[in-house]
Amino acid sequence: MRDVAALAGVSVKTVSNVLSGYEHVSEKMRARVMDAVSELGYEVNVSARNLRVGSTRVLGLAVPELSQAYFAELADAVIRAAGARGYTVLIEQTLVDRSLEITTVSDMRRHSIDGLIYSPLAVHPGDVDQLDVDFPIVVLGEKVVGTRSDHVAMSNIEAMKAATLHVLSLGRRRVAVIGTQPDGPVGTAASRLHGYVEALAEHDIAVDVDLIVSAALWHRENGVEAMERLVASRVPFDAVVCFNDALALGAMRALHRSGLRIPEDVAVVGFDDIEDSAYSTPSLTTISPHRDEIAQNAVDILIERIESDGARPAPRHVETGYSLVIRESSTGLSVGQLATT
Amino acid sequence: MRDVAALAGVSVKTVSNVLSGYEHVSEKMRARVMDAVSELGYEVNVSARNLRVGSTRVLGLAVPELSQAYFAELADAVIRAAGARGYTVLIEQTLVDRSLEITTVSDMRRHSIDGLIYSPLAVHPGDVDQLDVDFPIVVLGEKVVGTRSDHVAMSNIEAMKAATLHVLSLGRRRVAVIGTQPDGPVGTAASRLHGYVEALAEHDIAVDVDLIVSAALWHRENGVEAMERLVASRVPFDAVVCFNDALALGAMRALHRSGLRIPEDVAVVGFDDIEDSAYSTPSLTTISPHRDEIAQNAVDILIERIESDGARPAPRHVETGYSLVIRESSTGLSVGQLATT
DNA sequence: TGTCACTTTTACATCGATGTAAATTTGATG
DNA sequence: CATCAAATTTACATCGATGTAAAAGTGACA
Numbered sequence: 001m002r003d004v005a006a007l008a009g010v011s012v013k014t015v016s017n018v019l020s021g022y023e024h025v026s027e028k029m030r031a032r033v034m035d036a037v038s039e040l041g042y043e044v045n046v047s048a049r050n051l052r053v054g055s056t057r058v059l060g061l062a063v064p065e066l067s068q069a070y071f072a073e074l075a076d077a078v079i080r081a082a083g084a085r086g087y088t089v090l091i092e093q094t095l096v097d098r099s100l101e102i103t104t105v106s107d108m109r110r111h112s113i114d115g116l117i118y119s120p121l122a123v124h125p126g127d128v129d130q131l132d133v134d135f136p137i138v139v140l141g142e143k144v145v146g147t148r149s150d151h152v153a154m155s156n157i158e159a160m161k162a163a164t165l166h167v168l169s170l171g172r173r174r175v176a177v178i179g180t181q182p183d184g185p186v187g188t189a190a191s192r193l194h195g196y197v198e199a200l201a202e203h204d205i206a207v208d209v210d211l212i213v214s215a216a217l218w219h220r221e222n223g224v225e226a227m228e229r230l231v232a233s234r235v236p237f238d239a240v241v242c243f244n245d246a247l248a249l250g251a252m253r254a255l256h257r258s259g260l261r262i263p264e265d266v267a268v269v270g271f272d273d274i275e276d277s278a279y280s281t282p283s284l285t286t287i288s289p290h291r292d293e294i295a296q297n298a299v300d301i302l303i304e305r306i307e308s309d310g311a312r313p314a315p316r317h318v319e320t321g322y323s324l325v326i327r328e329s330s331t332g333l334s335v336g337q338l339a340t341t
Numbered sequence: 342m343r344d345v346a347a348l349a350g351v352s353v354k355t356v357s358n359v360l361s362g363y364e365h366v367s368e369k370m371r372a373r374v375m376d377a378v379s380e381l382g383y384e385v386n387v388s389a390r391n392l393r394v395g396s397t398r399v400l401g402l403a404v405p406e407l408s409q410a411y412f413a414e415l416a417d418a419v420i421r422a423a424g425a426r427g428y429t430v431l432i433e434q435t436l437v438d439r440s441l442e443i444t445t446v447s448d449m450r451r452h453s454i455d456g457l458i459y460s461p462l463a464v465h466p467g468d469v470d471q472l473d474v475d476f477p478i479v480v481l482g483e484k485v486v487g488t489r490s491d492h493v494a495m496s497n498i499e500a501m502k503a504a505t506l507h508v509l510s511l512g513r514r515r516v517a518v519i520g521t522q523p524d525g526p527v528g529t530a531a532s533r534l535h536g537y538v539e540a541l542a543e544h545d546i547a548v549d550v551d552l553i554v555s556a557a558l559w560h561r562e563n564g565v566e567a568m569e570r571l572v573a574s575r576v577p578f579d580a581v582v583c584f585n586d587a588l589a590l591g592a593m594r595a596l597h598r599s600g601l602r603i604p605e606d607v608a609v610v611g612f613d614d615i616e617d618s619a620y621s622t623p624s625l626t627t628i629s630p631h632r633d634e635i636a637q638n639a640v641d642i643l644i645e646r647i648e649s650d651g652a653r654p655a656p657r658h659v660e661t662g663y664s665l666v667i668r669e670s671s672t673g674l675s676v677g678q679l680a681t682t
Numbered sequence: 683t684g685t686c687a688c689t690t691t692t693a694c695a696t697c698g699a700t701g702t703a704a705a706t707t708t709g710a711t712g
Numbered sequence: 713c714a715t716c717a718a719a720t721t722t723a724c725a726t727c728g729a730t731g732t733a734a735a736a737g738t739g740a741c742a
Contacts (some may be wrong), residue, residue, distance in 0.1 A: 013691075014690085024689055028692095051698065051699090
């Protein structure tokens with residue numbers, strides 16, 4: 001910047017004023033400075049600016065794994081929303097080391113980010129203190145009890161209830177569910193199970209524990225394995241609702257290999273509406289969380305908190321919408337329904 | 342840091358020495374400083390350090406869209422590889438605005454990153470100058486002619502040839518191909534087409550232009566649309582090789598809806614080995630680029646160049662491996678082959 | 683021409699950490 | 713106990729930008 005100032009024959013502060021759009025700068029001065037800037041190919045040193053102004057315009061995003069389609073699509077949406085507000089996004093994967101999810105989150109504060117959007121896989125009660133820091137954080141998904149962080153999520157209970165009611169409305173009565181945590185009800189899995197149970201209750205159907213199948217992780221392979229267990233158990237069932245689409249796609253794979261027809265023998269419903277689900281065979285009925293809405297809200301709230309600068313507004317909790325996307329896996333092949341979304 | 346120094350009763354430089362692991366610091370001093378650090382909950386200001394040392398330990402990653410599984414999985418691998426070397430990753434999506442891919446890349450230099458890994462969708466000859474900057478960049482995928490950047494890629498020609506030879510070895514003779522660019526042969530698409538042509542030549546089969554189907558983008562919907570066009574054209578074919586898995590999955594979807602059986606009527610082969618492909622029905626035969634190898638090489642080369650600091654080693658070109666993963670879409674359902682990878 | 687109000691530019695201090703080189707302490711040795 | 717080398721610690725300048733406040737420039741009007 002010194003060089004630019006020298007070339008333009010002005011002080012460095014004037015150059016700074018021109019570049020940061022200060023209003024009281026004469027036209028000829030601005031032109032002269034800009035010429036010098038482009039002649040020297042000068043670009044501001046972001047680190048120095050950050051040091052001086054105290055912010056970096058970088059948001060952190062912590063997700064379990066980008067290779068899971070749901071998180072990849074979420075990251076896509078967050079990057080777009082942040083970009084529209086002039087922020088860039090630094091991504092960290094919390095599951096690079098399974099046991100260190102929370103540590104990773106607090107480590108991120110060391111990076112020069114202004115705030116963090118955190119999509120937890122499973123936050124245990126003891127972890128809450130780690131989260132409750134004096135740093136702007138927006139938590140996505142299941143509300144973490146006890147934190148004062150901002151929070152954006154859909155109602156997992158309602159959405160899962162809607163998914164379950166859908167198969168019940170098709171006349172299915174033996175509805176299995178895949179995705180509970182082997183080590184007890186926590187977080188998202190607990191809420192989704194709750195929704196399932198409520199739906200059954202509404203139809204006066206008793207919960208059959210043999211139809212509740214756990215899955216340690218929510219990857220396709222776990223869906224395959226869970227469905228294989230269910231089929232092997234010989235417990236009769238005519239529908240299955242899965243806690244995410246990956247599980248459902250894996251389950252469909254296993255059903256197919258067992259010779260069971262979808263949806264004739266078993267209706268399948270997923271959760272997340274990842275892109276695959278519209279193109280699988282059969283295409284998958286699922287719950288679509290409004291990802292763009294989630295991302296937009298998270299980014300807006302985070303930036304608002306960052307820029308509120310000192311003022312400490314009360315934590316906000318935003319509930320986003322969802323919709324039930326009905327496809328072939330529950331109602332059968334119907335030409336023309338491919339693009340239903 | 343000043344406060345920490347005051348509390349510990351030492352100079353700020355001593356604190357700095359302790360924190361940056363300078364070797365000549367006495368044990369009692371180190372302990373005293375660390376106590377003060379934890380008592381005050383002090384954390385270094387990364388911007389200030391960046392300004393002083395001139396680097397940020399952040400790598401940029403520019404990909405078209407994270408919502409495409411291939412790029413999400415690539416990003417995952419890059420983040421892991423970078424993390425292992427103590428770097429974090431800032432991700433930018435080049436297709437947020439289609440026409441501005443290259444601009445986005447040069448914009449990234451404004452962010453405080455030490456280097457950039459760039460996975461271009463399509464670089465046109467005129468864009469080369471923009472890329473040829475005095476800044477560490479590693480380009481992934483098809484080599485961009487004329488740049489002096491480092492470069493990591495598999496041989497698209499060989500890999501596509503292997504994919505095509507595979508269906509030819511199964512006795513198929515009318516092999517269609519999906520994915521050429523409507524506006525002429527460029528980049529990756531050109532190389533893959535080249536591989537296809539070479540394979541046919543090796544079996545003395547003439548290229549039939551009616552079997553070459555274009556796809557503007559390589560998403561599932563384009564695969565559906567391309568296959569619908571091919572089927573509608575009534576040109577006979579008994580196999581199709583697609584330039585990526587998303588196209589192949591879309592094509593399978595369209596085939597299924599046309600009542601054609603896979604692989605009995607049409608064998609399908611993809612390219613990328615995204616996670617879906619192992620779980621689709623039928624599972625998809627595809628080319629697996631060694632993503633971890635690509636990511637590892639890209640990160641290593643980039644960091645090497647960043648840390649070489651002044652010395653300007655000759656551009657490196659690394660060719661990574663690939664493998665043909667044979668699944669049901671070419672050879673039919675075979676129990677126990679699910680995990681073939 | 684002088685005064686005032688306003689615009690434009692400048693000089694200087696500062697953000698927080700670290701490199702340099704000099705000052706100080708430590709301890710081994712004659 | 714004096715001396716010297718090595719180990720520790722310190723003071724100060726510096727990275728590059730921007731906020732502050734004061735100085736210089738401009739033009740309108742009496």
